[in-house]
Amino acid sequence: MSKKRIAVLAGDGIGKEVMPEGVRVVDAAARKFGIDLQFDTFDWSSWDYCEKHGQYMPDNWKDLVGGHDAIFFGAVGWPEKIADHTSLWQSLLLFRRDFDQYINLRPARLMPGIIAPVVRRDGTPRQPGEIDMYIVRENTEGEYSAVGGRMFNGTEREIVMQETIMSRHGVDRVLKFAFELAQKRAKKHLTCATKSNGIAITMPYWDERFAEMARKYPGIKTDKFHIDILTAHFVQRPDFFDVVVATNLFGDILSDLGPACTGTIGIAPSANMNPDRTFPSLFEPVHGSAPDIYGKNIANPIGQIWAGAMMLDFLGHKDAHDAILSTIEKVLDPKSGAPKTPDIGGKASTTDLGKAIAAAL
Amino acid sequence: MSKKRIAVLAGDGIGKEVMPEGVRVVDAAARKFGIDLQFDTFDWSSWDYCEKHGQYMPDNWKDLVGGHDAIFFGAVGWPEKIADHTSLWQSLLLFRRDFDQYINLRPARLMPGIIAPVVRRDGTPRQPGEIDMYIVRENTEGEYSAVGGRMFNGTEREIVMQETIMSRHGVDRVLKFAFELAQKRAKKHLTCATKSNGIAITMPYWDERFAEMARKYPGIKTDKFHIDILTAHFVQRPDFFDVVVATNLFGDILSDLGPACTGTIGIAPSANMNPDRTFPSLFEPVHGSAPDIYGKNIANPIGQIWAGAMMLDFLGHKDAHDAILSTIEKVLDPKSGAPKTPDIGGKASTTDLGKAIAAAL
Ligand SMILES: CC(C)[C@H](C(=O)O)[C@@H](O)C(=O)O
Ligand SMILES: CC(C)[C@H](C(=O)O)[C@@H](O)C(=O)O
Numbered sequence: 001m002s003k004k005r006i007a008v009l010a011g012d013g014i015g016k017e018v019m020p021e022g023v024r025v026v027d028a029a030a031r032k033f034g035i036d037l038q039f040d041t042f043d044w045s046s047w048d049y050c051e052k053h054g055q056y057m058p059d060n061w062k063d064l065v066g067g068h069d070a071i072f073f074g075a076v077g078w079p080e081k082i083a084d085h086t087s088l089w090q091s092l093l094l095f096r097r098d099f100d101q102y103i104n105l106r107p108a109r110l111m112p113g114i115i116a117p118v119v120r121r122d123g124t125p126r127q128p129g130e131i132d133m134y135i136v137r138e139n140t141e142g143e144y145s146a147v148g149g150r151m152f153n154g155t156e157r158e159i160v161m162q163e164t165i166m167s168r169h170g171v172d173r174v175l176k177f178a179f180e181l182a183q184k185r186a187k188k189h190l191t192c193a194t195k196s197n198g199i200a201i202t203m204p205y206w207d208e209r210f211a212e213m214a215r216k217y218p219g220i221k222t223d224k225f226h227i228d229i230l231t232a233h234f235v236q237r238p239d240f241f242d243v244v245v246a247t248n249l250f251g252d253i254l255s256d257l258g259p260a261c262t263g264t265i266g267i268a269p270s271a272n273m274n275p276d277r278t279f280p281s282l283f284e285p286v287h288g289s290a291p292d293i294y295g296k297n298i299a300n301p302i303g304q305i306w307a308g309a310m311m312l313d314f315l316g317h318k319d320a321h322d323a324i325l326s327t328i329e330k331v332l333d334p335k336s337g338a339p340k341t342p343d344i345g346g347k348a349s350t351t352d353l354g355k356a357i358a359a360a361l
Numbered sequence: 362m363s364k365k366r367i368a369v370l371a372g373d374g375i376g377k378e379v380m381p382e383g384v385r386v387v388d389a390a391a392r393k394f395g396i397d398l399q400f401d402t403f404d405w406s407s408w409d410y411c412e413k414h415g416q417y418m419p420d421n422w423k424d425l426v427g428g429h430d431a432i433f434f435g436a437v438g439w440p441e442k443i444a445d446h447t448s449l450w451q452s453l454l455l456f457r458r459d460f461d462q463y464i465n466l467r468p469a470r471l472m473p474g475i476i477a478p479v480v481r482r483d484g485t486p487r488q489p490g491e492i493d494m495y496i497v498r499e500n501t502e503g504e505y506s507a508v509g510g511r512m513f514n515g516t517e518r519e520i521v522m523q524e525t526i527m528s529r530h531g532v533d534r535v536l537k538f539a540f541e542l543a544q545k546r547a548k549k550h551l552t553c554a555t556k557s558n559g560i561a562i563t564m565p566y567w568d569e570r571f572a573e574m575a576r577k578y579p580g581i582k583t584d585k586f587h588i589d590i591l592t593a594h595f596v597q598r599p600d601f602f603d604v605v606v607a608t609n610l611f612g613d614i615l616s617d618l619g620p621a622c623t624g625t626i627g628i629a630p631s632a633n634m635n636p637d638r639t640f641p642s643l644f645e646p647v648h649g650s651a652p653d654i655y656g657k658n659i660a661n662p663i664g665q666i667w668a669g670a671m672m673l674d675f676l677g678h679k680d681a682h683d684a685i686l687s688t689i690e691k692v693l694d695p696k697s698g699a700p701k702t703p704d705i706g707g708k709a710s711t712t713d714l715g716k717a718i719a720a721a722l
Binding site: 084085088089093115117118119121122123125143144146147148149150155156157158159160161162163164165166167168169195196197198199200201202204205227228229231232233235236248249252253255256257259260261265 | 445446449450454476478479480482483484486504505507508509510511516517518519520521522523524525526527528529530556557558559560561562563565566588589590592593594596597609610613614616617618620621622626
C-alpha cells in the first residue's frame with residue numbers, strides 16, 4: 001500500500017500539547033493496522049510564526065502542504081496578541097476555502113463516563129449510545145460569503161449589508177454527501193435544517209434542492225425542521241437524530257450544540273473534507289487554543305485523537321477509526337480505571353491520557 | 362384612567378381554544394387592578410377568513426387595528442390547507458414589519474412543576490428561579506430582509522442570494538432597549554450574541570454598535586459570545602444569563618432554545634413591541650396553531666395567558682403582570698393541586714386550567 005503523507009500543524013496554545021498525543025495514537029493505530037504514514041511537521045499556522053513574519057502562514061503554504069493526503073490541525077488563536085478572527089481567517093478558514101473542503105463533518109455522541117447536561121423527559125439521565133449523530137455542514141459558501149459592505153460610514157444613516165450566497169453546485173454536493181452518509185448508517189435517517197419560513201429566498205432554495213435530492217434516495221427517511229425549533233429538539237430529544245445536514249451557519253451552530261448536549265464539546269472532532277480528493281482534507285478538534293490552560297499539560301487530548309481517527313477513516317481505514325473510537329470509549333468508562341484529565345474529573349496530564357489510549361489500542 | 366383598546370385575533374387551530382382563557386385572565390386582572398380595557402374581536406388573520414377571501418387579512422387591516430393599544434394574537438397556520446410561510450407572512454410577519462414592532466421580547470424562566478431537560482454539571486436538577494432570562498430580539502431587519510434573488514434559474518449554474526441588512530437606526534434601537542431592560546434587572550447583566558468571527562461584515566458592525574452603546578451604560582456588566590458556543594452555554598449554564606440581545610435570526614434561535622432548556626416552550630410568550638407607541642404592539646404565545654391537537658380542548662393556555670401578562674406590563678401595569686405570573690407559578694406548583702393539561706402531566710381541559718388561573722388571581 002502506498003505511503004500517506006500527513007502535514008502536522010499544531011498551531012497555538014493547547015494545540016501544541018494535544019497534537020503530540022494525537023500523533024502518538026494515530027501512529028500506534030497505523031502500526032497496528034499496517035498503514036504506511038509519514039508525518040511532516042510545520043511550525044507555521046501559529047502566533048509564534050506570525051509574530052516573526054506578520055502573517056499566520058507563509059505565502060507558499062499551498063505548495064508546502066497541497067500535495068499531502070491530509071492536514072492534522074491543532075488549534076489557532078492568541079487573543080491577547082491578535083484578534084481571533086484574524087488568526088482564523090489567516091489559517092483555518094483559508095484552508096477550508098482554498099482547499100475546497102466543502103464538507104465539515106462533526107459527530108455528537110454520548111460517551112461513557114461523561115454526564116450529559118440533557119436528560120430524558122422524565123428527568124432520568126441519558127445513557128451512552130443513546131445519542132449518536134453526525135452533523136454535515138456546508139463549509140465554503142452560504143452565510144460566510146464575506147461579500148457585502150457599508151455605506152454612509154460613521155453617520156446616522158449607516159447601512160451594512162452582507163450576502164448569503166448559495167450555488168446549486170455548492171448545495172447539491174453537500175446534500176449528496178449527507179444522503180450517502182445516511183445510506184451507510186443503521187437508522188438511515190436524514191434531517192434537513194432550514195429556516196425557509198423566515199429567510200425567504202435562500203432557505204426555500206435549500207429546501208427545494210433537498211427535496212430534489214431525496215428523490216434519488218428513496219431508502220432514506222427524511223424530515224425537515226426550522227433551525228429555531230431544531231435547537232429545541234436537540235435539547236429535548238437528541239436521540240431522535242441520526243444525520244443532520246445544514247448550511248454553513250446553521251451547521252456551525254448545530255455542531256457546537258450537538259456536542260454540548262452530549263457533554264463532549266471539549267473532546268469533539270471536526271473533519272473539513274474535500275471528498276473529491278483534489279486537495280488535502282483537514283482534521284481538527286472542535287476546541288480552540290485555550291490560552292487560559294496552556295502550559296500546564298492538563299488539556300484533554302481526546303478531541304485531537306478523535307480527529308485523528310476521522311482522518312484515518314477518510315484515508316480508507318475505517319477499521320483503524322473504529323478501533324480508536326472504541327478505545328476512547330473504553331478509557332472514558334469509569335470502570336476502566338484509566339487516567340483522566342481534570343475536565344473529566346481526574347488528575348492526569350495530557351500526556352498520561354494520550355499514552356493510556358495508545359497503550360489500550 | 363383612559364380606556365385601553367385591545368384587538369383580539371385568535372387565528373387558527375388551538376389559537377381559538379387558548380384565546381378565551383387569555384382574555385379571561387387578562388380581564389380578571391384588569392378588574393382586580395382597576396384597568397379599563399375594551400376587547401374588540403376580529404375573525405380575520407385566520408384560515409377560515411382566508412378560505413373565503415383568498416388572503417389572511419382584509420386590505421384595510423391597518424385601519425381596523427392601527428388605532429388599538431395592543432393586539433392580542435393567538436396563532437396562525439393550517440399546513441394541510443396553506444403553506445406555513447404564506448399564513449405567517451400574510452399576518453404575523455406583516456404586523457411585525459408594518460407596525461414597526463422592532464423588539465421581540467421573550468422570557469425563558471424555569472417554572473415550578475416543570476422538569477427542565479437540562480441539568481446541572483453534577484447531574485442534579487435545576488430549581489425554579491435558577492434560570493430566569495430575557496431574549497431581546499431585533500424584529501424587523503437583519504437576516505430577514507427578503508431582499509435578493511436567483512439567477513440562471515433551473516440550470517446547473519443556478520445561484521441564489523439574499524442580503525442581511527442592518528441599519529444603524531435599526532441596530533441601535535434594539536441595543537438601547539436591551540441595555541434599558543438590563544438596567545431594571547437585579548443582575549444588570551447583558552450578553553451580546555454575535556458571530557463576527559465567521560460572518561465577517563454585518564456581525565462585526567453589530568459588535569461595534571454594542572461596544573459603543575455599552576459606553577453609555579457603565580453600570581451594566583456585558584459580555585459577548587459567538588452564537589455557536591452561546592447555544593452550548595444555554596445548555597450547560599443557563600443560570601449564567603440575564604438579558605441576551607440578538608439579531609433577528611439569532612434571536613429567533615435563542616428564544617426557542619432558551620424556553621426549550623426550561624421545558625416551557627409550550628407555554629412561553631412572545632411580545633412584539635413598538636416601544637415608541639407609534640403603532641400597536643402584538644402579544645402572542647410562542648407555540649403555533651397545533652392542528653394535531655385542535656378540537657380537543659386540551660391545549661395548554663398558559664402561553665396565551667403569559668402573553669396577556671406581558672401586554673398588561675407594556676400598557677403600564679407591571680403589578681398586573683407580576684400578579685398573573687406569580688399566579689401561574691402557584692398553579693403550576695404540584696403542591697397547589699390545581700388542574701393541569703396533559704402536556705404538563707394532568708387530565709384537565711384548556712378551559713379548566715384557564716378558569717383555575719383566573720380564580721387564583
Ligand atoms: C414563523 C417564523 C417566521 C417566526 C420567525 O422566525 O420569526 C417564528 O419562528 C417566530 O419566532 O415567531
Ligand atoms: C472560528 C469560526 C470562524 C469557525 C466557524 O464558524 O466556522 C468555528 O466556529 C468552527 O466551527 O470551526
